[in-house]
Amino acid sequence: MKNIYRFFVQPQIGSQTKSIIGYELLLKEYTVNGWRIPESFSAIDPEIIADLLIKTTKALSTKSPRLSININRSQLMTTSISNAIVQSQKLLYPTKLIVELTEDDNSKRYSRAEIFSRLKIFWDNNIQISLDDVGSGINQFDDIQQLLPFASELKFALQNFHKRLIDPEMQTKVHFWRAMSNEYNLRLVLEGIENQDDDQLSDKMGIIFKQGYYFGRPRLLKLPNDNYTRSA
Template identity: 40%
Template sequence: MQQLVDKFQHSLVGYELLMRRRDGDQWVLPVDFATIPVEDVVNALLEASELLKGKVPIIALNLNRDQLLNIDLLNAIVDCKDKIVPLKLVIEITEEESSQKIDDELILDRVKFFWNNDIQIALDDVSNGENHFDGIVNLIPFASEIKFALQNDHLDFSAPEVQRLISNWQDIANQHHIRFVLEGIETSTDDVTADRLGIAYRQGYYYGKPYLVDS
């Protein structure tokens, strides 16, 4: 899990649940997130939620577009919603390239499914992969959060063109009255730059590295 902070309110907003698999004595990214069994996703969500209840308002779970095709997974996640109260669940739609051509209307239907079940949607790592603007423009009205990741392509936060890109996404979030989150803050210089840009919600090693649920 990795924390999400509101820098200006000096508060801990929530945690993002990062699914990993054990490879020997290391934890690594799954080769294919869509192959993770439904019960493993649900158990990880419930276990993490038990640790966080009463501490933060939000827990976030990543899903890629291939996972959104698995209606059994989606129904199981919805079934978890009441079990994790008072936590609010946020589903982060990742930028990961799909293994197949998926109709945009189908993705929109899946997003509406969560929306109608009172589960928030975050659009993760915008400007990358599947989450370029044209790929998510029809999803933004149903989103509660837009996330931009500095770590993608090792972006130089000091570069004016990078700051303009981030500000453009921040403007989109503000226009829709939703959260804008900047990921990949790693240094005090990054922190100061985010202050100057007026970005409240942040993630990154500067605020806390991910840790195991069972640690």
């Protein structure tokens, strides 16, 4: 069976207006059991991801003020993928494309100099950088501190932990990253909002940008001539 991949889109919400401010693109693979998250993103042919990204952004052009795409460090260092991201931004304009650097532990370790050299390609093309999964895996504060001055956004994912936002330990983590976002003048997006309690508590914590099942589950973005179901 040929490997088939598509992007799903999940809305991001601005709490002040409770309106959609953008979408995150989430890559999934079509299997006999429906759409699933790939076991290894690094194992996917970069040319497949690059081609799919360009087709997807063509379909989404002018439909959202912001679109976010996840890449791990190995994908960041892959020329075909970085070129496709730059081309996608040109296709999307005036929609803003944001690159989310994830904490994928399966990625090869790269020096900060190597990472900076690749990120500069995006900066030179007016593509913003988001540091995803902060506080998780290889995206701890010490690991990303030198990247903070060059980022536009931090994303803290509640779903990476086994505790909910009501837990004091989780609130301490969120407060820390909110403080870092204020210090470096970055957006902070809180992921994993699953119910009204999470939403209301995060409001009290001063969180403006949010994402999670409470606002909408990822949905399949069909490309022309697709006949796949929307089942995730």
